[in-house]
Amino acid sequence: MKSVFRHVALFGKTHANVQGPALEHSRQVLDDVAQFLARRGCDVVIEKDTALHMGLHLYPTLDVPTIGTECDLGLVIGGDGTMLGVGRQVARYQLPLIGINQGRLGFITDIPLQSYQELLGPMLTGRHQEECRQLLHARVERGQDCVFDALALNDVVVYRGGTAGMVELRVDVNGHFVANQRADGLIIATPTGSTAYSLSAGGPLMHPALGGWVMAPIAPHTLSNRPIVLPDSAEIGIEIVAGRYASANFDMQSLASLMIGDRIIVRRSQHQARFLHPEGWNYFDTLRKKMHWNEGGA
Structure with missing residues (x-):
């Protein structure tokens, strides 16, 4: 055919x-x-x-x-x-x-x-199955100017530079103050990205049909600072309070050097990625295979 x-x-x-x-x-x-x-x-x-x-x-x-x-x-x-x-x-x-x-x-x-x-x-x-995956839209604002703008399918990561010190971040969600976080960095991940860097930082696995983000700190100074799942309608603001040579990356490919006072705004993109899978494809089959679950079982 x-x-x-x-x-x-x-x-x-x-x-x-x-x-x-x-x-x-x-x-x-x-x-x-x-x-x-x-x-x-x-x-x-x-x-x-x-x-x-x-x-x-x-x-x-x-x-x-x-x-x-x-x-x-x-x-x-x-x-x-x-x-x-x-x-x-x-x-x-x-x-x-x-x-x-x-x-x-x-x-x-x-x-x-x-x-x-x-x-x-x-x-x-x-003969295929289709699914849509949500993207993140992130902006880096410096004063009144937007100095960087990018989409991410996996995650947006703000992290410390090559120095030994931590970065301090002021985080708000929909304009409401959440916390000042001292850590090696912070990950905002989509459900697609929940199997990537976020998972290494202790974040949960999220089914791709869920409308939400994972916000996961990287090696936080305060151990009670834990990953949290937020609705994908939320707008997340991250301000650089302290820390030299902090950077942001988008799917580990696009990089932006940050300065004290810079603000990263992360929100849901208006665009979605369309993936086609073979008939019979199932997300849990993928997880079981790639995460090596049940190896050695009956």
Whole structure:
């Protein structure tokens, strides 16, 4: 059967550290997937930066805005970090994404590379499940100016710099003062990001259908300062009170250096990421596999 998706864009790893044999392998995988799609009647394009990094010149290339407006499916080949980057960029276009896992974890790139043809084939004919994941929208305000603005699919993290001292943060929710926190940092995570850095900091796992955020301190000075789950309608304000070289990052990719008095505003984005999964996909199956639950059980 032919694909119900006519115009498909391929996204791959564009990290500078993907070189040598790893780069050649990624290039071959992308070419194989492109040929697989073409045999099913898809018009295939390669995202511009992916094609440049991979040295793939046999297919048309488009930039992300053009892909967002002209394509009807994005296929991401890489790890969760690759999917996070693509998801942030195309969410505003409501472009559905399918992830083929070429990384280590694969919480949101859930099609194993070795069996992609078996699973992807039926999905292309319309046999798939769709889910939407909420994004965070964060701004860094310095006085009356916005000095940084970004989306995050996983988390927004404010943390101390390379010095040994802690950072002190004044936190409010919907304009109501919560606490002055002294810690190595603070994480605001989506349900998608609850399996990432937030989990390492003691935060809970959140089902992606829940409308909420995790606010988790990193190594707090006061041990009673614990993670808290907030509604995703909340606006969270974080002010830098003390601490040299504090920074903020967004999905561990976008960085902003902060000054005393800077204020980070985190709220729900108007955009959502659209993920397509194989028929029968279940979030708990993913957790059980990736978290290695029940290993050694009957």
